Amino acid sequence: MSPFGLIYGAATALRQRKKAVDVGVPVVCVGNLTAGGAGKTPVVIDIARRLAKAGRQPHVISRGYGGAVGVAPRRVDPATDRADTVGDEPLMIAGSATVWVGGDRLEAARAAVDAGAGALVLDDGFQDPSLAKDLSIVVVDGRYGFGNGFLIPAGPLRETLRAGLARADAMAVIGDDVWGVADAARRFGPENLPVLTARTVPGPEVDQISKTLGLAFAGIGHPEKFFQTLRDHGCRLAGTKAFPDHHPFSSADLAALKRRAEALKGVLITTEKDVQRIPIGDRAGIEVLTITLQWDDEAALDRLLQTVKP
Numbered sequence: 001m002s003p004f005g006l007i008y009g010a011a012t013a014l015r016q017r018k019k020a021v022d023v024g025v026p027v028v029c030v031g032n033l034t035a036g037g038a039g040k041t042p043v044v045i046d047i048a049r050r051l052a053k054a055g056r057q058p059h060v061i062s063r064g065y066g067g068a069v070g071v072a073p074r075r076v077d078p079a080t081d082r083a084d085t086v087g088d089e090p091l092m093i094a095g096s097a098t099v100w101v102g103g104d105r106l107e108a109a110r111a112a113v114d115a116g117a118g119a120l121v122l123d124d125g126f127q128d129p130s131l132a133k134d135l136s137i138v139v140v141d142g143r144y145g146f147g148n149g150f151l152i153p154a155g156p157l158r159e160t161l162r163a164g165l166a167r168a169d170a171m172a173v174i175g176d177d178v179w180g181v182a183d184a185a186r187r188f189g190p191e192n193l194p195v196l197t198a199r200t201v202p203g204p205e206v207d208q209i210s211k212t213l214g215l216a217f218a219g220i221g222h223p224e225k226f227f228q229t230l231r232d233h234g235c236r237l238a239g240t241k242a243f244p245d246h247h248p249f250s251s252a253d254l255a256a257l258k259r260r261a262e263a264l265k266g267v268l269i270t271t272e273k274d275v276q277r278i279p280i281g282d283r284a285g286i287e288v289l290t291i292t293l294q295w296d297d298e299a300a301l302d303r304l305l306q307t308v309k310p
Contacts, residue, residue, distance in 0.1 A: 020132040023109045026056075026119045026308040029136040031126020033164040034146060034156040037221020037245065038139045039174035041089050041273065042200060042293040044123045047137075048097040050305060057118030061108050061125070062090045064101030066246035066277075073102035073111035084248055088276040089123065097121075106130040119308070126167075127158055134308045137196075138168045143225065145179030165189035170304055172196045174293075196300055202233055203290035210234040213266040214287070217257055218274050219247030226271055230289065238264040247277065254282040 028047055032038040044060060051058040064074075067087035076086050078094040090099045098117070102108035105125050112120060122128075126136060140146070147156035158164070165171070165188050173181050173195060182195045213236050218226045223242035230237060241257065243249075261268045268286045270278070275288045295301055 018129040020129055021106055022132040023106070023113050023120070025113055025117055026134045026310065027109070027122055027131055028058075028119065028305070028308060029122040029126055029131075029133045030139060031122070031124050031136065032139050033126070033158055033161065034140075034144075035152060035158060036144075036156060037225075038141045038144075039200065040124060040139045041092065042291060043137065043139050043172055043174070043198075044121055045093055045096055046293045046295075047301075047305070048093070048121045050302065051119050051121065052097070054305070055118075056310075057116065058097060058121050059112040059115070059117035059119075060090070060093050060097050060099045060121045060123055061105055061112060061131075062087065062093070062099060062101050062123040063103065063105065063125075064090050065124075066248075067101065070103055073100050073104070073108035075100055075111075075115070083276040088246060088273050091276045092273050093123070104130075118310070126164070135304060136167060136169050137304075138164065138171045140171060140173050140181045141222070141225075142173045142175040142177040142179070142181055142197075144222065145181050146184065161188040165193060168193065170194040170196060172198060174198055174200065194300065194304065196295065196297065196304075198293050198295045200229070200291040201294045202229060203292065205287065206230075206233045206235070206289060209267075209269060209287050209289060210236075212236075212287075213238050213264070214269045215239045215241070215257065215261040215264055215266040216269045217241040217243065218271050219243030219245060219249070219277070220271060220273055221245050226289070229291075230269065235269070238266040249274070249278045249282070251279060251282055254278065254286075258285065 030040050030044045048058045064087035067085050076090050076094040076099040083091050086101050090101050093099050100108045100112045151157045171185050185193050216227050227240045272290045
């Protein structure tokens, strides 16, 4: 599949020649170089929170992957919108920040600025050249790194490391750097590319969850990462069930999971992202594990954000 990967990489490189548009407010892009979950969402939420604390009035821009949103931009309403309409990640982020979704990121950005946004946080979109970016942070899962190093479809890379890191202003490694991501940044990236490190920390509910026997299920980029997090924090798992990323849970799915949990005498446990895709009527009896991001050097991130001028 490597020849097809070369074609994919060439197409991505060609797109980068498009002239980027300045929408009049700072844009912080949180993206990645690979397909699949890298841990962007917690980073987006954390950065939006920091910008809000600094009085920057941030709005988040997302394509709304997994939803049915068309080209026209739409502001997410966490009280009435559903994941099958706006996407699970935007719905999750909307619990703590203003979020806009739309098939055209540039139009969504303009709508956000018209609505009073003082800064934009671009969720994904590192490979989208339409918006001028003031700060681009590439997020990498330390446990998975860059996979086999090949481009889609031969591997997980959306573009070559050298091409992608050349446009990055910083890299954020989430979790233990098992695959030497920081070393790869030094080999393929610009000299002195800042490498930030962080880890996800379970919410306080993990103490209660750990007291019960659990059946964990998830439809995220790397479900096994969620299962291992539970185990690492003392949770006893009678079983696990992995679904495809962004899987739209049906009532039949939940009924089958609840029957299995009852047979194992366990409690169902899922992620904060997955629960967005579970019908409200089927959420009873399901424990939800939340996570927050803990940076090893918060000051380094704050210094980066301070370089983004109003």
